[in-house]
Amino acid sequence: MNNKDIFSREQIQSWGLIRIIDRELVIDNEIKNLKKPSSELTNVILKQWCERLKINSQEELVKWQINQGLTNTQWQELVTRRFLWTKWCEEKFAE
Numbered sequence: 001m002n003n004k005d006i007f008s009r010e011q012i013q014s015w016g017l018i019r020i021i022d023r024e025l026v027i028d029n030e031i032k033n034l035k036k037p038s039s040e041l042t043n044v045i046l047k048q049w050c051e052r053l054k055i056n057s058q059e060e061l062v063k064w065q066i067n068q069g070l071t072n073t074q075w076q077e078l079v080t081r082r083f084l085w086t087k088w089c090e091e092k093f094a095e
Helices: 009-014 018-031 039-052 058-068 072-092
Strands: none
Touching: 009 018, 018 072, 039 072, 058 072
């Protein structure tokens, strides 16, 4: 099996993952028009993320990425996406 495999909705449902997938689709839809953070802010976000997970070296980060099956670019997108979702929630529910 490779990472280009396509899974049917029925397979995803049978694995008990459909609610997670649907939630992630909602997140993608809500954040799609938000402005991406600047390079400087992205670096801060990535550094803070590593600190929260107690990842203290590049070696530890690479090990984490391998365990998650992510490239460095995919990891950066993951962390940035979470940042954008948090930003969206803060703006939506500010009051």
